[in-house]
Amino acid sequence: xPVTRLTDYRPPAWLVDHTRLDVDLRDGHATxxxxxxxxxxxAGDDRPGELVLDGExxxxxxxxxxxxxxxxxxxxxxxxxxxxxxxxxxFTLTSKVRIHPESNTALEGLYRSNGMxxxxxxxxxxxxxxxxxxxxxxLSRFTTTIHADRAAYPLLLSxxxxxxxxxxxxxxxxxxxxxxxxxPCYLFALVAGDLAxxxxxxxxxxxxxxxxxxxxxxxxxxxxxxxxxxxxxAMAWDEQVFxxxxxLDIFQVVAVSHFNMGAMENKGLNIFNTxxxxxxxxxxxxxxxxxxxxxxxxxxxxxxxxxxxxxRDWFQLSLKEGFTVFRDQEFSSDxxxxxxxxxxxxxxxxxxxxxxxQGPMAHPVRPSEYQxxxxxxxxxxxxxxxxxxxxxxxxxxxxxxxxxxxLYFERFDGQAVTCDDxxxxxxxxxxxxxxxxxxxxxxxxxxxxxxxxRFADGExxxxxxxxxxxxxxxxxxxxLMIPVKLALLDDQGRALPLDDSGxxxxxxxxxDSEQTFRFPVATDRIPTPSLLRGFSAPVSLRYPFKEAQLxxxxxxxxxxxxxxxxxxxxxxxxxxxxxxDGEDAAAQxxxxxxxxxxxxxxxxxxxxxxALLLTLPTETAVGDRHTPxxxxxxxxxxxxxxxxxxxxxxxxxxxxxxxxxxxxxxADGEAMGKRRLRQVALGYxxxxxxxxxxxxxxxxxxxxxxxxxxxxxxxxxxxxxALVHNQLPGAEPALAAFAQRWRDEALVMDQWFxxxxxxxxADTVARAEGLLAHDAFxxxxxxxxxxxxxxxxxxxxxAFHAPDGSGYAFFARAxxxxxxxxPQIAARLANGAARLxxxxxALAEQLSAALRELRPAASANLAEVLDRIL
Ligand code: B3K
Ligand code: ZN
Numbered sequence: 004x005p006v007t008r009l010t011d012y013r014p015p016a017w018l019v020d021h022t023r024l025d026v027d028l029r030d031g032h033a034t035x036x037x038x039x040x041x042x043x044x045x046a047g048d049d050r051p052g053e054l055v056l057d058g059e060x061x062x063x064x065x066x067x068x069x070x071x072x073x074x075x076x077x078x079x080x081x082x083x084x085x086x087x088x089x090x091x092x093x094f095t096l097t098s099k100v101r102i103h104p105e106s107n108t109a110l111e112g113l114y115r116s117n118g119m120x121x122x123x124x125x126x127x128x129x130x131x132x133x134x135x136x137x138x139x140x141x142l143s144r145f146t147t148t149i150h151a152d153r154a155a156y157p158l159l160l161s162x163x164x165x166x167x168x169x170x171x172x173x174x175x176x177x178x179x180x181x182x183x184x185x186x187p188c189y190l191f192a193l194v195a196g197d198l199a200x201x202x203x204x205x206x207x208x209x210x211x212x213x214x215x216x217x218x219x220x221x222x223x224x225x226x227x228x229x230x231x232x233x234x235x236x237a238m239a240w241d242e243q244v245f246x247x248x249x250x251l252d253i254f255q256v257v258a259v260s261h262f263n264m265g266a267m268e269n270k271g272l273n274i275f276n277t278x279x280x281x282x283x284x285x286x287x288x289x290x291x292x293x294x295x296x297x298x299x300x301x302x303x304x305x306x307x308x309x310x311x312x313x314x315r316d317w318f319q320l321s322l323k324e325g326f327t328v329f330r331d332q333e334f335s336s337d338x339x340x341x342x343x344x345x346x347x348x349x350x351x352x353x354x355x356x357x358x359x360x361q362g363p364m365a366h367p368v369r370p371s372e373y374q375x376x377x378x379x380x381x382x383x384x385x386x387x388x389x390x391x392x393x394x395x396x397x398x399x400x401x402x403x404x405x406x407x408x409x410l411y412f413e414r415f416d417g418q419a420v421t422c423d424d425x426x427x428x429x430x431x432x433x434x435x436x437x438x439x440x441x442x443x444x445x446x447x448x449x450x451x452x453x454x455x456x457r458f459a460d461g462e463x464x465x466x467x468x469x470x471x472x473x474x475x476x477x478x479x480x481x482x483l484m485i486p487v488k489l490a491l492l493d494d495q496g497r498a499l500p501l502d503d504s505g506x507x508x509x510x511x512x513x514x515d516s517e518q519t520f521r522f523p524v525a526t527d528r529i530p531t532p533s534l535l536r537g538f539s540a541p542v543s544l545r546y547p548f549k550e551a552q553l554x555x556x557x558x559x560x561x562x563x564x565x566x567x568x569x570x571x572x573x574x575x576x577x578x579x580x581x582x583x584d585g586e587d588a589a590a591q592x593x594x595x596x597x598x599x600x601x602x603x604x605x606x607x608x609x610x611x612x613x614a615l616l617l618t619l620p621t622e623t624a625v626g627d628r629h630t631p632x633x634x635x636x637x638x639x640x641x642x643x644x645x646x647x648x649x650x651x652x653x654x655x656x657x658x659x660x661x662x663x664x665x666x667x668x669x670a671d672g673e674a675m676g677k678r679r680l681r682q683v684a685l686g687y688x689x690x691x692x693x694x695x696x697x698x699x700x701x702x703x704x705x706x707x708x709x710x711x712x713x714x715x716x717x718x719x720x721x722x723x724x725a726l727v728h729n730q731l732p733g734a735e736p737a738l739a740a741f742a743q744r745w746r747d748e749a750l751v752m753d754q755w756f757x758x759x760x761x762x763x764x765a766d767t768v769a770r771a772e773g774l775l776a777h778d779a780f781x782x783x784x785x786x787x788x789x790x791x792x793x794x795x796x797x798x799x800x801x802a803f804h805a806p807d808g809s810g811y812a813f814f815a816r817a818x819x820x821x822x823x824x825x826p827q828i829a830a831r832l833a834n835g836a837a838r839l840x841x842x843x844x845a846l847a848e849q850l851s852a853a854l855r856e857l858r859p860a861a862s863a864n865l866a867e868v869l870d871r872i873l
Pocket of ligand 1: 125126264266267268301302305324377380
């Protein structure tokens with residue numbers, strides 16, 4: 004596919020003030036008539052006499068300019084675009100096209116999902132609905148009329164407010180919606196179906212009542228309550244924390260089974276993957292509940308950060324995504340435990356975005372070029388983008404940050420703007436010079452910060468060095484502006500005053516490649532530095548911590564991130580001794596068990612945090628810290644360590660299992676924390692039992708009991724996974740019973756597939772082949788594909804990297820099949836091969852051979868990813 008470059012940006016030559024769409028839904032096809040009120044853009048620097056519109060997979064039935072019908076050669080129709088030469092300064096263009104939602108398996112544009120019609124337009128799906136300037140800087144007012152059979156599609160929805168509806172001949176009906184807010188076409192949405200509705204309302208700060216309507220299939224009506232509660236909390240929070248009030252009289256959310264990602268923030272009509280909106284304790288795990296809360300909030304927050312103020316071009320994607328992720332993370336922190344939320348967010352960033360930034364797909368938060376923009380909805384744009392906003396929040400302080408965000412929303416309301424515009428507001432309000440800071444947007448790669456320290460002249464001297472390794476297409480790196488929050492702890496773990504004011508925490512700003520910071524601390528021994536507190540910058544920090552220092556940090560640091568980071572460093576060090584130095588797993592137990600025991604002793608203070616501290620890093624995370632990547636060695640080391648800790652601490656784990664048992668389900672955060680910790684304890688015991696150690700019968704009885712009479716899905720699925728992953732007695736019958744019980748619940752069945760695709764070991768490849776052949780497997784259902792292929796490739800290294808290459812062959816076959824159905828999903832899954840160049844040679848050769856075979860027939864989406872990886 005051709006390359007699009009940021010430097011080629013030109014303002015649009017034409018504007019579309021009003022878009023009147025008429026969508027006629029029939030069996031077998033849909034007819035879309037679009038009446039566009041077009042005028043020349045006075046700010047456009049090109050003055051072409053021709054209008055160029057985007058359009059893909061459209062069958063043009065008629066075209067007219069100001070009621071004058073056009074035929075070829077009045078226009079030119081080429082792949083992907085329609086050119087109309089000789090148009091006046093201002094005119095109405097009317098086009099009529101036929102499209103085929105039934106056969107649309109790419110799930111972009113207008114398509115069908117379980118008997119309903121829905122749309123997905125971001126980034127470039129609207130061009131599959133009608134001819135249009137499909138770019139985010141063309142904002143248009145939309146009026147949409149939908150016609151369909153009344154019995155099959157009683158509900159007809161679009162953006163904005165309903166303005167008209169009525170019956171039509173032949174049992175059909177229509178509805179017209181008008182959206183008063185001009186918007187880019189990527190925010191257009193339409194839904195037609197027979198859906199159940201949960202209705203509520205929200206009174207805004209200024210006293211307007213907003214009708215809240217959440218729609219799902221009738222059978223799922225009882226799973227919408229949590230999303231509704233989350234939505235109302237998000238609406239109130241955005242008023243309080245960002246001063247943002249909702250602007251329409253209706254806010255609608257529709258749950259859809261077939262969806263390429265989590266959800267979409269279409270103006271006034273969000274469309275959600277069922278997995279991100281439906282929740283019920285019997286069918287949804289606690290993690291699922293948290294995800295619903297955060298995604299509902301995220302999409303709602305886009306109403307301001309994204310919709311009212313949108314992106315000038317797709318290079319600016321992080322303007323809305325990074326900012327909105329920051330907003331949803333802050334929301335989740337306020338609704339739940341701030342420390343735990345922060346650790347979860349950092350864990351995700353470090354173990355998923357850092358590898359992206361260090362691999363073949365590395366790109367700046369504001370990329371400078373792309374082939375398919377779909378491939379740039381990445382963790383870098385979202386998660387690292389959020390960290391960049393967070394650093395600005397930290398640099399300005401909460402109050403100035405709020406003033407700057409108010410300025411941003413006010414100044415750019417109704418406009419399509421850039422990341423520079425955002426930062427300019429931060430600078431204007433604070434008086435800070437952020438020109439160096441802005442390199443965070445344009446420079447790819449994870450900076451490595453190396454700290455060293457010494458005592459001299461009665462001062463603690465901390466030297467920080469920064470270096471960003473080269474990334475594809477960007478070999479020279481400039482120093483970044485890196486805020487490092489820190490404290491210094493004495494032997495007892497008490498934070499030392501850092502200066503005369505008595506402050507025990509400070510932020511130093513690293514700007515040069517090397518700088519030394521001095522602290523006149525009153526101590527005679529080198530203290531334990533608590534560095535990068537709160538994960539104050541998205542960098543990889545190196546410091547030669549001594550084991551005793553890490554234990555001090557874990558036990559005493561008041562910063563939640565640093566406590567967790569200390570635990571992680573202890574685990575990684577133990578694993579490195581096994582993997583690199585050939586030490587025995589058993590030899591690590593003497594050092595680790597007292598540390599874990601201490602965390603367990605104090606677990607009652609915050610069970611959720613204890614669960615995080617007691618969780619070993621994943622095989623993927625460990626693999627990423629060893630070169631070359633030897634997945635089998637990593638798997639063996641982790642399994643041995645987990646089983647060893649399970650056995651050595653069995654009494655403590657059992658105590659937790661018993662003490663944390665709750666007779667009946669509760670939904671609050673405290674209960675969730677306890678369940679989480681209990682699952683960790685069961686995980687260790689199961690690992691030991693799987694290795695033939697500990698009281699296996701007792702454990703199996705415990706798990707069976709949880710499966711027979713579960714209080715909620717968290718317990719039920721946790722018990723199932725423990726049995727299946729450790730191949731304990733009763734695993735296969737439990738799987739069969741679970742499938743029998745849940746066969747009609749698609750989201751639960753996704754979990755059933757995922758549990759099996761993540762059983763460690765090479766044998767799982769054959770099992771996964773069987774899953775693909777299962778009656779309930781559907782290639783056209785992205786959630787199901789992710790449940791089998793995605794989890795195996797990304798979450799099961801010992802199967803994916805099976806020594807005989809069978810995992811790679813499985814992967815390549817799946818990609819090939821999928822690419823013909825849904826190229827976006829295929830390309831996304833292909834990223835599972837991004838560690839190719841880090842693999843030990845025998846594996847790398849097999850994987851690259853499997854991928855090379857795919858390249859000739861690959862879609863543009865898949866080709867871009869394969870080319871970067873190969
Ligand atoms: N903005 C959408 C993502 C669209 C992805 C298109 N390939 C959801 C979100 O980030 O809120
Ligand atoms: Zn978003």
